[in-house]
Amino acid sequence: MTRGLTWLVGFQLLGELVSRVLDLPVPGPIIGMLLLFVVLRRRGTGDDAPVVRASTAVLRHLQLLFVPAGVGVVAYLGVIGEHALAIAVALLGSWLLGLAAVGWTTQGLERLLNRRPGTGAAS
Numbered sequence: 724m725t726r727g728l729t730w731l732v733g734f735q736l737l738g739e740l741v742s743r744v745l746d747l748p749v750p751g752p753i754i755g756m757l758l759l760f761v762v763l764r765r766r767g768t769g770d771d772a773p774v775v776r777a778s779t780a781v782l783r784h785l786q787l788l789f790v791p792a793g794v795g796v797v798a799y800l801g802v803i804g805e806h807a808l809a810i811a812v813a814l815l816g817s818w819l820l821g822l823a824a825v826g827w828t829t830q831g832l833e834r835l836l837n838r839r840p841g842t843g844a845a846s
Contacts, residue, residue, distance in 0.1 A: 727777025734759040 738755025741747070747754070759774070768775060796803065803810065 724773070724777055724780065727773035727775070728781075730759070730774040731777060731781070734762075 734755040735752050736755070738753065738758060739751025741754050741758075742749060742751040763772075763774070
């Protein structure tokens with residue numbers, strides 16, 4: 724378990740280092756996760772690997788990581804109440820933009836896949 728957690732933290736730190744050195748707008752843990760994914764795919768790691776067992780154990784308790792966010796919401800409830808309209812507009816706007824982006828992407832992919840010979844309903 725310790726070896727697997729060391730892998731997870733090590734790749735998170737590596738991702739943070741890459742993010743800061745290259746001044747990327749992507750968070751370090753995301754880069755570290757992608758690097759870990761590449762390494763695990765190249766090595767052909769099975770389900771019994773220490774990093775897989777450690778990550779499975781962490782995922783079992785993922786709900787505990789939401790506790791600090793909930794405490795933050797309760798602690799700043801007054802500020803959230805003052806800016807409720809702006810927060811609601813931002814949430815609704817981002818939801819609509821995300822919905823539109825998914826719809827446009829789906830339509831684009833359907834058009835792309837239906838143009839190929841031998842695939843889709845158009846053939």
